[in-house]
Amino acid sequence: MTKTKKLEMELPKEGRFISSEFPILRENLSKIDQAIAEVEEKVEGKAPAKHTHSIGDVADLEATLKSKMAADKTFTLTDLSDVEGAKDAANNYVFYKASNNHFTFGSAVSLLGSHQHKIEDIVGLDKFRAKLNEDLTAYGHLKQANEWQSYNKFTSKVTINGGLELLGNSSFNLTHNGEVVTSLSATGSTLKGPLKVDGEAVYTKNEATTALQEIRRELAKLTKRTMLTPLEILITESGPISLPDGVTDNTNIEIWAWGGGGSGGGNTGGGGGGGGCARIQIKGSELKKSRNIQIGRGGKSGDGGKTIIEGLLIAGGGGAGGFSSRGNGGSAGDKYYGGTGGGYFPNSTSFNGSDSTFSGGGGGSYGKKVGAGGHGGNSTFGGGGGSSGDENVKGGYSGKGGNGGNSGSNNAGGGGGYFPGKSGDDGGDGGDGAILLKFFI
Known part of the structure; x- marks a missing residue:
């Protein structure tokens, strides 16, 4: 059933008999008539479109x-915005027009500007001149021999021969x-600076003390930089790192x-x-972020172990020397490998291990044929290579x-780590690795 929005009157429906629509239409017309009557009643209570009110009927008017x-209100000069200085003007000031159509107050003398008067027009001038001459007559006069008056004023250069003597605790x-600017006395003298002697500045005691303290601080810093000895800790066992006292986030560590x-x-x-x-700074x-370390052990019938600080560095281990075969290659580090183990060569002469800077020295190789060779390789910073058999x-x-390690009883020596490799007589094991920490505290 569809209805109107305002009065909710039922609308005609297509297909419905006319006899059914008449009662609905009658009801709707009654609703419309009632609505019109209510509107007229409300309109009759409203004022005409054109009407008047008394002042009292208008709120707050x-x-x-x-x-x-x-x-008819009147104003004083001090009330006007274009009159300047009315409140602060002194007595006997005059009122005059200034620029930009404003008015202000000023003394009559300032308005007259630069001008001249005749001597006879100046009131009291003769009396003033007589008093001035009297003062000039007595100016600089000694009360008696070698004794000045309590107050004397000089307007020109004063020359004193024979020096100036201060009596008792008098000051000058x-x-x-x-x-x-200058005070001289027997108990102490002062001088307002800055003072220069022959064009060069003279420092006060406080300024000199401050300068000396700064020099001492700079010398202390220089001494610390040039003579700083790091705190060294050698670690030979795996586990956590214990930091010494005084280490901060900004401490330099090698x-x-x-x-x-x-x-x-x-x-x-x-x-x-x-x-x-391996070396890092x-x-x-x-x-502090990586405290666990692993120390590489020397090989016993095998390769040497890696030395590791987790997340920071890896130092590779040396390879084992071969018997009846070539030796093992060294394990990898961050940049440099452990040295390659020496081998056994039945169809050649013995030859020396390879030299290196940071990688380990190569192990000497054994050859069945007669010839000089078989020495371990050298390394500037890594472990030395072991000798052949x-x-x-x-x-x-x-x-x-x-x-x-050196050879012994035809047995090959072990490669060095941080510690020396053992000789052939002593089993030929590789030397253990280590970590050296240097704290510049």
Whole structure:
């Protein structure tokens, strides 16, 4: 059933009999008639479109009109915005027109500007001149021999022969614009600076003390920079790092690490490779993030282990020396490998291990044919390579790590780590690695 929106009258429906629509139409017409009657009733209670009100019938109108300025109100000069200085003008000031159509007050003298008068027109001038002459007559006069009056004023240069003597605790003050610039007395003298002597500035005691303190501080800093000795900690066991007192996030730290050396190849075998070396410089904040370390052990019938600071560096271990075969290659570090183990070569002469800077020295190789060779390779910073199983051959030298082991009883020497590799007589094991921490506190 569809209805109108306002009066909710039922609308005709298509297909319905006319006889059914008449009662509905009758009801709707009644609703419309009733609505029109209500509208007329409400309209009759409204005012005409054109009508008047008394002042009292308009809310707040009378109070608003009373707060307005009266038509006959008068103003003083101080009430006007285009009159300047009326409130602050001194007595006897005159009123005059200034620029931009404003009015202000000023003294009559200022308005007259520069002008001249005749002597006879100046009131009291003769009396003033007589008093001035009297003062000039007495000016600078000594009360008696060698004794000045209590107050004397000089307007020109004063020359004193024979020096100036201050009696008793008297002081001698030089003033300028009411301020004492020099004060001399037997108990202490003052001088307003800055003072220069022969054009050079003279420092006060406080200024000199401050300058000396600054020099001492700079010398202390320079001494600390040039003579600073780091706190060194050598770590030979795996586990967490214990930081010494005084280490901050900004502390400079230098870290050296060596992998373990590889073992020698036994009788007539190749020497063990030296452990690789790694070096970094970091701040304390970086080391605090990675506190666990692993120390690479020297190989016992095998390769040397890696030395690791988690997330910071890896120093590779040396490879084991070979017996009846080539030796093992060293394990990888961050940049440099452990040294390669020496091998066994039945169809060639013995030859020396390779030299290196940060990687481990190579192990010496054993050859069945007669010839000189078989020494371990040298390394500037990594471990030295072990010697081959030849007689009278030497392990490689290391400038900062452990040397390679020498041969003994035809047994090959172990490669050096941080510690030296063992000789062939002593089993030929590789030297253990280590970590060296340097704290610049």
